[in-house]
Amino acid sequence: MLSPIPRLVAAVVITGGSLVAAPSVAAAATDVTPPSVPQNLHVSGEDRGQAIISWDPSTDDSGTVRHYWVLVDGQQRARPTATTYDIETLVLLCRITSGPHDITVEAVDPSLNRSAQSAPLGITVR
Template structure:
């Protein structure tokens, strides 16, 4: 026979039980789809992609990777890539961009399709 003990505390007439054990989420979200340069705003390249999905029902944020390095963390599915030049996180010129989705358990998706872009001088390719 197996006996399991559980500690229960009564404080001021209120029953306090230990928190339920949560099952860890290890499933990553789907990869962002159709990463593209959708146009420009004031001569600056705007990235867009189709939203990822996750078994939790929530995407926490996305990572914008420039030449393989994490450079921005937008919550939306658009990003003005020239902002990174203005913030001195990347230099003006040619770069390869990918995007990854992150769920609330910090699982990362596979990267999106890569897109070439020239920043600091208009729309990419």
């Protein structure tokens, strides 16, 4: 008669009908520190017919920023990984209407901690 082969199911090993708890795994330290607030929001490229929002990169204690949120009038509209975003994309894909709007940016780290919002950048969509 063959003896049963142990197999791992979740965190429990089943051997011959007996349940044996697997060794515990130490939980990784939880990161609760948000990234720095994005700074220096500005628009560039208007003279070339392509308005781009840019900002200085945020920093995080993990060493990396996962992505940014671009908010228009307080609503999340885009999630770039770079420190730029095309305003035309906000207008066309995110359906930003004509008129004045405030744009802010938040940084997000690998643990999904979010920074505070940047200072607002006022734009007018025509």
